[in-house]
Amino acid sequence: MAGNQRQLSPWWQMISGMRAYGVAITVVWAMCACTVLVVLAVSAGGTWLRAGFAGGALLELALSALTLRFLSRASVRGRFDV
Secondary structure (H helix, E strand, O other), X not given: OHHHHHHHOHHHHHHHHHHHHHHHHHHHHHHHHXXXXXXXXXXXXXXXXXXXXXXHHHHHHHHHHHHHHHHHHHOEOOEXXX
């Protein structure tokens, strides 16, 4: 009964909704940032610039994956809408 009351609580529903927004924002941010960094890596003139932008894209993917992992572990049973 206590778990059911918690899920019906407006505060619990707000926190669950914030996790869903966090996932959506993380995914959109990662796609945009990686696209920009890859385009810069391809169009950069120097080898070091290309390597730096490509490394930045990989770092952005890794950080986004860690953020998504944190959000999925913070949710109940891996679902963001519960």
